[in-house]
Amino acid sequence: MNLTGFISLSLGAILIENVIFSQFLGICPFMGVSKKMDSAVGMGIAVTFVLVLSSIVCWVVNRFLLVPLNIEYMQTVAFILVIASLVQFVELFLQKNIPSLYQSLGIYLPLITTNCAVLGIAIANIDRGYGLGSSIAYGLTSGIGFLLAIVLFASVREQMEVSSDFPKPFKGFPEAMLAGGLLALAFMGFSGLSVFG
């Protein structure tokens, strides 16, 4: 993959087809873990980390196991199996070898086990016929897109906490839904963007 291809792929994944704002994948952690900036950043980094790993492993499983045996229709089941085990394995590995990273990612890792963004990106990689390099790049940049979205949203919610004048029934989750919708609308502005033709 050349540099132009990479830039166009990553701009697409981060802005134009942002996992959250235009593909609507991974909404659960987006709404759930965006109350505080610290936890939003932790969640974003953990998702990015798992996305890259799962992109690699799922691509390998698909290419060397599902395709030769002609059972691509089992993709979803196989990928969930792969991702769930992978996340468990990574968690065990981090706890032993990189305790500091485990401390900061620890509580978020199990949440990602069945995150639809992770499964969605793994399937998108296959559907679009990406090679291994493109799959990793797409996984990484989608993760960065997720990080960007959740960090933006957390900063909006932190601000709303002190300064919004919503009536009482709108406090908390409803106002977060409204803010999330407006943020997604703002990201629609990128839909006309295309890179190098």
Place this chain on the structure above:
Amino acid sequence: MKEIISAIIVLAALGVIFGIVLAVAAKAFHVQIDEREEEINDILPGANCGACGFAGCAACAGAIVKGTAEVSCCTGVGDDALNQIAEIMGSGPVERVKTVARVRCVGTSEDMKKFEYQGIHDCLSATKVGGGSPNKCAYGCLGLGTCVKACKFDALKIVDGLPVADERFCTGCGACLKACPKGIMELVPVDATYFVSCASQSNAKDTMAACKSGCIGCGLCVKKCPSEAIKVANGFASIDYEKCTGCGICAEVCPKKIIHKL
């Protein structure tokens, strides 16, 4: 038919392989966790207030077990729970003074305001306009409840423009002390009898101009206190509760009547 069978075989094989890998990994990457750590974590309040100086209750429990923190480092646990922790750690019963948060201000009436603040309902925001405070006194309580929001135990309430702690719920964790942009919250022993309700660091002239009852740091109470329990520092008087006998002479001699009986 062939595809269905191969799908079953492949997925079963994948499942078994991943299962074995995870089982091996669980053994290979096993981390010894001290049982006491979990037991203590169960006793701790779980509010993750951070008053102990650790990242949360779990980190505090770890520090207690490792010995890097005092058994009594959590101010949020009750006496029974504290003794349970002491028992788990094998140390003797612990005694400590229960403290509650109090604000060192008697409040600001309408004529003590420089202007009416209509911005975001938050003390920190209010300190960003009009030279640090909408009150004439730069050390006066803003009464917008930033301390109330900081309290993890729902112990604080704003009553007549001042935060009041409910002694039953206040654990003395000190989260409100850190949240107060004016730094006028203080932890006071629950059985303290007298309290200086002002922390104005301005000089006597400025304090008198801003507030009728502010402490001007005259030092009369220091001179009259029989047990040398009062000191004037930074322009206001403070009581040392370890020495205070509760005689009340300070409250009598105070020309500003800012030393109150609790």
